Amino acid sequence: MISRRDFLNGAPMTVGAMLAPSLLSACAETGVTDPFALPSGYYPPAKTGLRGSHDGSWESMHGVVAGDTVQHGAPEETVDLIIIGAGMSGLAAAWYYRDAKHDARILILDNHDDFGGHAKRNEFDVNGTFRIGYGGTEAIDTPSGYDLEAMRLLRGIGVDVDRFYDYFDQDFWDREDLSKSILFDGETFGKTKLVPGYGSRSWEDFAADMPVSEMAKAEFIRLQTSTEDYLPDLTFDEKYALLRKTSYEDFLRNHARAPEEVINIYKRWGMSFWCVGIDEIPATLIQNYDGGMPGVTHTLPRTGSRNDDPYIFHFPDGNASIARLMVRNLIPDAMPGSTMEDVVMAKANYTALDRADQPIRLRLNSTAVKMNNVRDGVVVTYSRHGQRHTVRAGHAVMAGYNAVLPYLCDELPDAQVAALGSLPKVPLVYTKVAVPDWRRFKDIGTDFVYFTDGFYKQVEFAYPVSIGGYEAVSTPDDPLVLHMCHVPWVPDVQGPDQWRVGRSRILSTPFETFEHHVKRQLSQALAGHDFDPERDISAITVNRWPHGYAYSPDLIWEPDYATDADKPWVIGRQAVGRIHVANSDAGAKPDTGVAMAQAYRAVTEILS
Known part of the structure; x- marks a missing residue:
């Protein structure tokens, strides 16, 4: 959740002139050559305890939402593009923009102490054995569904998804x-x-061990083994229209005739995927979900599945390795190595992320708190370690949580503000x-x-x-x-x-x-x-x-929209002057390929 703003209307400045006099004086007094340099030994992936949106990453933005007043200062730096958010979409936006403008000066801000957004890397030393975990985005889900530009980016940073057939056991x-x-x-x-033994033993054996009544055991077996069409008098299209507005819970109860004891087994079954109970998951979503939720298949035959591709396209740290590969491509000194294989064990050099002598800088612990259009540019003010700084840029890409944009920029039309406010993550x-x-x-x-x-x-x-x-x-x-x-x-x-x-x-x-x-x-x-x-x-x-x-519009309460232009996430992603909107929020799907596609769209708007 981050953003940017710009103020001055001066000409582009040289790297040596990017710092304001106050910052230059502070550097001279302390002997520090760059006030944004990270200390030696800085290495967030090895931290345990409370991570993700850790303390220090959210307080500044919550203050703005609560009404803190922010004023732009005189810009301390001038860049071609400023990007709010160093997650998948923000890093992708930097990659696409640099691909089109090789000498572009880009500043990426992120409120967290690590890059990657939700693609977080967790490292562990377990009795001398090195182990890695994914703290968020876990896989390249169904790469066959990625658009051409997202696949071009993956290839451009060295990812060959076919190799996972060898790497995934x-x-x-x-x-x-x-x-x-x-x-x-x-x-x-x-x-x-x-x-x-769910799904591997016979359903009779599994049911025999369940702590439910004999009637519920028999009904559980029936539900799992029946090939009955519970809506035999309807066409496929009629069934789909009905079940799109019928929750899976109501389908089990009213159509599959499952007793409450059996329904209680599945109440929270989809919580980690859809993040709601089965009382708000349309039965149509179960149609193509290969996840052990019975009863729908023979009523509404499958038309496709997220698992048409095997679920194997996974680095040990999830998509954190993709973020690391993008950082390597953008800032080579920050990530040693040269392949998708060696990035897994590489130790990132965080001190190289934000150096004044490089065209692309990634600044952590920096929360955008205000952004506005000015003549021929944008100004962004951000908070870092209790201090506020202002940057001027030719354009800005909002690649963080889209719904905070109205709190950062007071130039949005009412319809866009309302649309963004209706899409909670x-x-x-x-x-x-x-x-x-x-x-x-x-x-x-x-x-x-x-x-x-x-x-x-x-x-x-x-x-x-x-x-x-x-x-x-x-x-x-x-x-x-x-x-x-x-x-x-x-x-x-x-x-x-x-x-x-x-x-x-x-x-x-x-x-x-x-x-x-x-x-x-x-x-x-x-x-x-x-x-x-x-x-x-x-x-x-x-x-x-x-x-x-990201907000996903496939649950039971979602209305039908007459056109794409009526969809709130489409309204919400409209450019505001030179402020452009990316992130998976803009595509209404929590997916890395969508985050990349929305970054490409935002950059294309800038280039056009």
Whole structure:
């Protein structure tokens, strides 16, 4: 969540003249050559504890939203392009712009202490073994769906998605005989019980172990095995129109005739994907979702799937490696190496990100708090370590959280302000738990546990990817990073407002609470297998994202729009003078390919 502004109307300045006299004096007095230089040893990926939107990254913007007054100062620097946000879209915008204008001077601002946005890298040392986790964006999801410009960028930074067929161990689960499990909670089902083998055992065997009534067991088996069309008198189009406005919960209850005991199993099943309960997920979304939610397939046959491509295009740190590859391409001294393989083990040189003698600078810990159009340019004022600075640029790209744009710039038309205000981002937390081994999971025969009613919706293994000298786990005695996902569960609030409530909850939850639930839920899942959370957890990193996934318009409350021009995210991404809007928010989909496509669109607007 960041932005920019510009003030002066002077001519382009040389690098040596970019600093205001006050800054030059301060440098002379302290002996520092660049007031924005990061200290030696600065290395955020190795931090554990509370990460993601960490303290220090959000306070300045929240102050502006609360009414803090900001005035532009005299510009201290002049650049060709200033980009707000060093996530996927911001880095992509820099890449596309530099690709068109090779000598362009670009300044990228980000409010966090690391680049990559939600593509966050978490590193761990587990008893001398190096382990990496993804703190946010986890994969190149369905690369066949990426547009030509997004694929050109990936190739341009050295990514060849076909290589993941060699790097991703698709046989890992079968070889290790691991399957999915459900942890039934005692409050709902009368008994807390882990039942492994969901989808791998026969449904009769799985149901026999469930702590539900005999009637519910029989109905569960029927739901999983039936080939019945529950709407036989309707055409496909008629079914789709009906089920687009029918929640999956109502479909199970009113069409598939599932009893409440069975429905209760699935209440939170899609929380980590859609971030709402099944009472707000249209049944049409289940049609093409390959995720173990039964009952729809034979009523509404599949027309496609997000898993038409295998889900294997994944670096050990998720798409943080893509961000690192973009940084390497833009600022070579900041990232040693030359291939998509060697970037995985490379240690970024953060001191090289923001040097006065390079055309592209990436400035961390810098929150844009005001931006405006001026004659032939833009001015951006940002807050950094309690001080405010102003930069002038020819153009600006807003590549952070789009909805903060009205708080940064007072030039937006009312319709655009209203549109942006209707698109809250989705709050969620990715917690990474480093453990010294996974033998207890092996003994159970599971790599994934779904909790029917837990603070964390699931715990699952890191993906088995070996690349560039980084080795995935090979034996149950190897250290492992577990992934646990929390989405605030607000069943008494409907629609996007539940995400606003959830955002507040996440931001006010201390690390100790996240830690408590990690220990409690792992102890539940591994009960009877000699698990001691004080002994058997090596480290915990909580990546909280109060403004996480981009707003996605596919849930049950979304209206039908007459044209694309009526869609609020399309209205919201319109350029305001020389301020252009990128980010996945502008495409209404939390997807790296969309973030890149929106960056290309914004840069194309500038170049045209």
